[in-house]
Amino acid sequence: MADVGKTLLAMYEAMRAHFGPQHWWPSSPLLAPHDRKLEVCVGAILTQNTNWKNVEKALVRLIEAGCMNVAALDAADGAHLAELIRPAGYFNVKSRRLKNFIARVRQVSDGGIDGFLDRPLGALREDLLAVRGIGPETADSIILYAAGKCTFVVDAYTRRVVRRHGLIDAGADYETVKALFESHVPPRAELCNDYHAQLVAVGKTYCHPTARCAGCPLARFPHRAEA
Secondary structure (H helix, E strand, C coil), rough: HHHHHHHHHHHHHHHHHHHHHHHHCCCCCCCCCHHHHHHHHHHHCCCCCCCCCHHHHHHHHHCCCCCHHHHHHHHHCHHHHHCCCCCHHCHHHHHHHHHHHHHHHHHHHHCCCCHHHCCCCCHHHHHHHCCCCCHHHHHHHHHHHHHCCCCCCHHHHHHHHHHHCCCCCCCCCCHHHHHHHHHHHCCCCHHHHHHHHHHHHHHHHCCCCCCCCCCCCCCCCCCCCCC
16 A cells, blocks of 8 residues: 555656646636636536537636626526537536536525535535536536645546556546545645646646557556556
């Protein structure tokens, strides 16, 4: 177990030395601090099954329409909201998910995103997972990047990297991969934040479905590119 912890931290240091700090989550400087938290929540929901560039376009449209606040999203007609977020794809489905999320925020905290997020991690995660359309990855993204609480986000890049490096089995589920990191990485939100971002950088640059190991900061660690 100790060796796994040392390996995970050594991998993190190698990635950070290669890519530098990632400063995630990207948010608009035009928004007030509490609305930036909301933007992270909205972005986490919109990024399901699409790429970040398309999500950014949708977020800009929401901001320009004056809809990046809880009251405006709550009041927005579902069809109008769907049109605003069209660049993110699956816009009708995601419009309903946003409305479900905003309804829960208003129910729990009288409309304030700060009040919704500023609760014990366990209660917050349970609440998020109860919202129709929000799964573990989206919930943990909101908890880590919007609420600033220590949880580890597992995505396809994370699974691919740790599977190829023999740290998980091919069939490991979300909670198993999450537990791997949370059992061996110091429980600091800023570390979980940057670690996940580093894994995304490796996944986008090198660890594609067909691995491109040359130049990868993790190439010196035992791995199987074909895994």
